[in-house]
Amino acid sequence: MASKVIHAIYNDDDILMNAVKAVRNEHYHIEEVYTPFPVHGLDKAMGLAGTRIAITSFMYGLVGLSVAIIMMNFIMIQDWPQNIGGKPSFSYIENMPAFVPIMFEMTVFFAAHLMVITFYMRSKLWPFKKAENPDPRTTDDHFLMAIDAGSHDVEKISKFLKETGAIEISLIENEDDH
Amino acid sequence: MYTLPKKLKLFAIAFMVVGAIGMIAGFLSAPKTTAEVKEMMASHHGDGHGETVEDVSHSDSHGEVNEDAHGGEEAHYEHVLHQMQNRPWSALYIASFFFFMIALGTLAFYAIQYAAQAGWSPVLFRVMEGITAYLPVASVIIFVLLLLSAFHVNHIFHWMDPELVNPESEHYDKLIAGKSGFLNVPFFLIRAAIFLLGWNLYRWISRKNSIADDTAEDNRYFKKNFKASAGFLVFFIVTESMMSWDWIMSFDPHWFSTLFGWYVFAGMMVSAITVIAMVTIYLKSQGYLEHVNDSHIHDLAKFMFGFSIFWTYLWFSQFMLIWYANIPEEVTYFVTRIEDYNLPFFGMLAMNFIFPVLLLMNSDYKRVNWFVIMTGIVILAGHYIDVFNMVMPATVGTSWYIGIPEIGSLLFFFGLFVLVVFTALTKAPLLAKRNPFIKESKHFHY
Numbered sequence: 001m002a003s004k005v006i007h008a009i010y011n012d013d014d015i016l017m018n019a020v021k022a023v024r025n026e027h028y029h030i031e032e033v034y035t036p037f038p039v040h041g042l043d044k045a046m047g048l049a050g051t052r053i054a055i056t057s058f059m060y061g062l063v064g065l066s067v068a069i070i071m072m073n074f075i076m077i078q079d080w081p082q083n084i085g086g087k088p089s090f091s092y093i094e095n096m097p098a099f100v101p102i103m104f105e106m107t108v109f110f111a112a113h114l115m116v117i118t119f120y121m122r123s124k125l126w127p128f129k130k131a132e133n134p135d136p137r138t139t140d141d142h143f144l145m146a147i148d149a150g151s152h153d154v155e156k157i158s159k160f161l162k163e164t165g166a167i168e169i170s171l172i173e174n175e176d177d178h
Numbered sequence: 179m180y181t182l183p184k185k186l187k188l189f190a191i192a193f194m195v196v197g198a199i200g201m202i203a204g205f206l207s208a209p210k211t212t213a214e215v216k217e218m219m220a221s222h223h224g225d226g227h228g229e230t231v232e233d234v235s236h237s238d239s240h241g242e243v244n245e246d247a248h249g250g251e252e253a254h255y256e257h258v259l260h261q262m263q264n265r266p267w268s269a270l271y272i273a274s275f276f277f278f279m280i281a282l283g284t285l286a287f288y289a290i291q292y293a294a295q296a297g298w299s300p301v302l303f304r305v306m307e308g309i310t311a312y313l314p315v316a317s318v319i320i321f322v323l324l325l326l327s328a329f330h331v332n333h334i335f336h337w338m339d340p341e342l343v344n345p346e347s348e349h350y351d352k353l354i355a356g357k358s359g360f361l362n363v364p365f366f367l368i369r370a371a372i373f374l375l376g377w378n379l380y381r382w383i384s385r386k387n388s389i390a391d392d393t394a395e396d397n398r399y400f401k402k403n404f405k406a407s408a409g410f411l412v413f414f415i416v417t418e419s420m421m422s423w424d425w426i427m428s429f430d431p432h433w434f435s436t437l438f439g440w441y442v443f444a445g446m447m448v449s450a451i452t453v454i455a456m457v458t459i460y461l462k463s464q465g466y467l468e469h470v471n472d473s474h475i476h477d478l479a480k481f482m483f484g485f486s487i488f489w490t491y492l493w494f495s496q497f498m499l500i501w502y503a504n505i506p507e508e509v510t511y512f513v514t515r516i517e518d519y520n521l522p523f524f525g526m527l528a529m530n531f532i533f534p535v536l537l538l539m540n541s542d543y544k545r546v547n548w549f550v551i552m553t554g555i556v557i558l559a560g561h562y563i564d565v566f567n568m569v570m571p572a573t574v575g576t577s578w579y580i581g582i583p584e585i586g587s588l589l590f591f592f593g594l595f596v597l598v599v600f601t602a603l604t605k606a607p608l609l610a611k612r613n614p615f616i617k618e619s620k621h622f623h624y
Contacts, residue, residue: 097501
């Protein structure tokens, strides 16, 4: 099914922010906003839900901590409790200070790497991925707001977007599958 | 302008009175002769408690701080007598040092904010200045306590005993004598005077400039304060480190640690920032700080969180290096603490690390005032125990207990601190008017 999307291009992040607020006030649906750099407060203006990536990171950290504890406990205490330089290998707690650097690093390692991988997966980023950029200028100095035209009057929307400060407005008919 | 509520004043004075009674009771109940010690140990009463007595009874075997021991029963009782006599003095010293370090840490934090030209904190400057108003008072108290020790009114600083450095004496201690070039009473007092004068001088200058800035025509006073802060921070990091050797590490004159100064500094900073946050939240709740918002509290809570971890990092670095190498001359410090102070030693780790890390990790929680206050109370109690752990094992050894002398001193200094700080807050408007960053700070938003 062909869907119609209106691309409005702005050349200032402040104007973009006001435009986003105005568009939301008019209850038009913003499909996506493309910007060359992070615009502070844009996610709030668009009404996007907060990220939960910090929570995943905390849980990955706990996994890393558990891995370190289980690993060191098995190797140093259970499997082969050797006397190495007089360190007390009788129980985990007795020799724990020696394991803390490993526990710490494993926590950080798991928290950091798994969080980054989670980010790649959730934002669908990988090498050889085809770039989804509607206009190359949005990676340099232009901002693009994509609005779902739906059953709205295109003329009316265009006029409204012009008023919000858009420098270019185009109607895109894409035959995509989503 | 802030006006001191009558209730708060009464509250502070009540704490001081109750605390003073506790302190006096502590001094009166300390034994004067070995006969009294025997009686106390036999009857298992008072705030000495059975646990302590039992510990004492088998502490003969490891009398490493026991300079007076020539073996035998009588020497043991004398040793315990000295410990018990030190207890009210140590309790007094710990509480006065604890509140002193809050004021000093706040001063250092204030100087950092100035020198770093922080844009978020100027609305809190008057709160910080109010807290540092306790510094002159605390300095006098600390200096008097050091003088009392120097004149042998008490014996909490073991190395001050002239017998120890006298080669003729039977108590001659070669290690302490070897350190007497640094650890001697006149030099010790001169150093203390220099530290205290330097800190108080900066506090006086910065406060004066800050007030003068309110009515100034240009940024002259801000620039003066900027330079004074930068200079103070250099002076502070040197003197703070030496202060920690003098006033805390010298309780264990046989022991030394390189990162001790930073360790004390970290504890000082986290307690100070916690107190800044708590006073700010209190004043805000009374409707005084109109420009302080959740983001300011959030930033302070982040500092509490960060410095708690920094403190733990230094605590662990010190502990782990000594534990790992296990060199007898260094490790006794931790052996006595783990054997005789097990609960406070590891308990403070939970209070100063695990508790703040878990509670202040969430960004939303850092904006919830009662959460910050609750975590703050635990952090402050934890750092009181930290100072307790640094001082008590060297002065009272196994005869410790958190009882009337300790709590009395703590209440007294808490009352004094509240009285001085909140009186100082009434002396100037709670918003620094012309600070170049005040506008940014008012609109600070995270």
